[in-house]
Amino acid sequence: MIGKLKGLVDSYGDDHVILDVQGVGYLVHCSARTLQALPSVGEAATLFIETFVREDMIRLYGFVSQAEKSWFLLLQNVQGVGSKVALSVLSTLSPSELANAVALGDRAMVARANGVGPKVAARIVAELKDKAPGFADVDPAVAGLAASLDEKRAPAPVADAVSALVNLGYAQIQASAAVAAALREGGEEADTAKLIRLGLKELAR
Incomplete structure (x- = not known):
């Protein structure tokens, strides 16, 4: 079973790279992010490999981490x-x-x-x-806030502040993180306006 390949980039396809390992070209399917992270043709690259074996084919999938x-x-x-x-x-x-x-x-x-x-x-x-x-490397405060919002247990000012930031175009995860930081700075008694203001300040960093 192949666990890792180290060789030279031979060529790229839409969803794969051919890696030349001592004269043998391995066709490895990768995510778009992985393909973008790999070097130019002719340069050295290393991929972690997962091998799928079926009756009619053997397919390699490669990853940068x-x-x-x-x-x-x-x-x-x-x-x-x-x-x-x-x-x-x-x-x-x-x-x-x-x-x-x-x-x-x-x-x-x-x-x-x-x-x-x-x-x-x-x-x-x-x-x-x-x-x-x-x-995951998630702030416990953010995870707790997200759980509260999901279960509709979050205080109204908190839920409203997150909703306001989302309406401004921020992703839910960004809004939750910003409001969690705002809560730490402003305290549990902070109203919606203060949480929004502190949240925007956090997002601007």
């Missing part, structure tokens, strides 16, 4: 998510962005990927939330 590879495998545990959809998600979101989206229950963020509808995005968030905490 172990975290990306782990998410690729985790995603395929979700009903309706195969290798193509998993690569699409990883083409749209970096491992850290995906970790945050899952930890915060941000289905809209996941649904940005091509081929991922609202139902599949909801399943990804729900089914992976307890399986992937090790990959």
Whole structure:
């Protein structure tokens, strides 16, 4: 089983790279993010490999990090998510962005990927939330705030402040993080206007 390949970039395709390893060209399927991160033709590159073996084919999938590879495998545990959809998600979101989206229950963020509808995005968030905490680097205050908003337990000023920031064009995860920081600075008694003001100050940093 191939775990890693190190060689020279021979050529690129729409969804793959051919890596020349001591004269043998390996066709490796990758996410768009991975392809963009690889060097120019003729330069050295290293990819972590996941090998899929079936009766009619052997297919290699490559990743620039172990975290990306782990998410690729985790995603395929979700009903309706195969290798193509998993690569699409990883083409749209970096491992850290995906970790945050899952930890915060941000289905809209996941649904940005091509081929991922609202139902599949909801399943990804729900089914992976307890399986992937090790990959996330999420502020506990942000995660707690997101859970409160999801369960409609957040105080009205907090919910209103997050909603206002989202209406201004910020992503849910950004708005939640900004308001969580605003709460720490302004205190539990801060009203909506103050939370919005402090949240915008946080987002401007």
